[in-house]
Amino acid sequence: MLNTVTMGEDSTHPPILIAHGLFGSARNWGVIARRLSDQGRRVVTVDMRNHGDSPWEGNHSYPDLAEDLAQVIAAHGGQADVLGHSMGGKAAMALALTHPTLVRRLIVADIAPVAYGHTQKHLIDAMRAVDLSLIETRRDADLQLAGHVSDAGVRAFLLQSLDVKGRAWRLNLDALERFMPAILGWPDLVGSFDGPTLFLSGALSDYVKPDHRPAIKALFPKAQFAKIPGAGHWLHADRPREFEAAIVAFFGV
Template sequence: MTEQLYSKILGNDGAPLLILHGFLGMSDNWKTLGAAYAENGFATHLIDQRNHGRSFHNPAFDYQILSEDLLRYADDHRLEKINIIGHSMGGKTAMTFATAYPERVSKLLVADISPKRYPPHHQQIIKGLQAVDLDRVTSRGDADQMLSKYIDHPGIRQFLLKNLHRKGGDNFGFRFNLEVLANRMEEIGAALSPENTYAGDTLFLKGDKSDYIKQDDEQLIRRHFPKATIKAIPNAGHWLHAENPKAFLAESLDFLQN
């Protein structure tokens, strides 16, 4: 039997909207915005991608495989046509899915990532997570202290430590599959194949303080996605949906509802 992706579904009526988190994230990161989409008439599926959140762990990991997971999910939930929001790594999955199965996508929204290759740049985060001695962790504070030797930014540590959970008794573990993700760093930044295109409605939202989508990337974006609109969310970096959720919600609803 094929393993299923974990999801949280908010709202049963309306057009299906599938939301894909970024690297080392999980569906919970989107629950506030997910509730807002549900209130605005979307059956909202917050999905944990493989090796993340509460979904299964598996050593096979690239964007083709992640998009096939999404296809199985849509089939299992009898979702013929879907809207997709994907942030960062989730945006790469969403782009791959839309170009592979264009007939299954109504609208595509990509948050702060472009189709280009990104060199591995999470090495310090991975190093820090690998340095967390889970056998010695008795609280989130312990893990935070261990992580702080590698990551100065408390907000990033807080984001990562949302993945810390009690496995039973006093034992802690991470929800993500650190071993596989550390070994597949090249895959995280992989480019969309040059021949992959999607001719449907597409919106790229970027943080105005982020450098993930540069001016030079716009030509490449439109080569893959000829109907793409590219807009900036003010006062936001790479985690634009968390840093300016009000503007992100307004822009995304304007796109999804019209």
């Protein structure tokens, strides 16, 4: 079972389940989860497999990730409003397609059900290049990581998955590297999800393009589309209040 963090109580609505993206964790979503729970919803954030405090597994395909999320929903009442970002968005889509009765409403944040041509292997190489035996503080790790990753924001994001005291990454880098083609790809899933679905993108991001819409509509016929001005791929970090407002409006918090 995935490691989860639950905030708030709500006897009226199903919980909101939040699935993070590649190299992320439940803790990345703590502020948004808390603010949603303060408005009266129960919010469950997860560490996806091979991330955070969840088990390390040999497989990391989207059907695997969907089954993990299905188990979490089953343990929290049997239905949820599901929000997934990037890799978590693909896992959430796979969940909705394979277990449609478990999903009441779906928000897919800045990702489409298509294969992408880029890779994140360079970030795995950068994390592996850090000599953890020399780490006393997060700042020590940041100085080493800066030699491989110039963007301070990306470094800060990656370093949230570093256990400084244990001198270890809370990421199964071997499995994530091995399954990088599958993470960037999209499985051949049949059927469709007929529930309300929102594809929410950053206006400065190119992850969800107009030519992706036919593929999206084929799988999610009730899909709606919205963009958050001034936000890139990490739209929840770039414009958190606007992102939160979109969740509230669509999920009916």
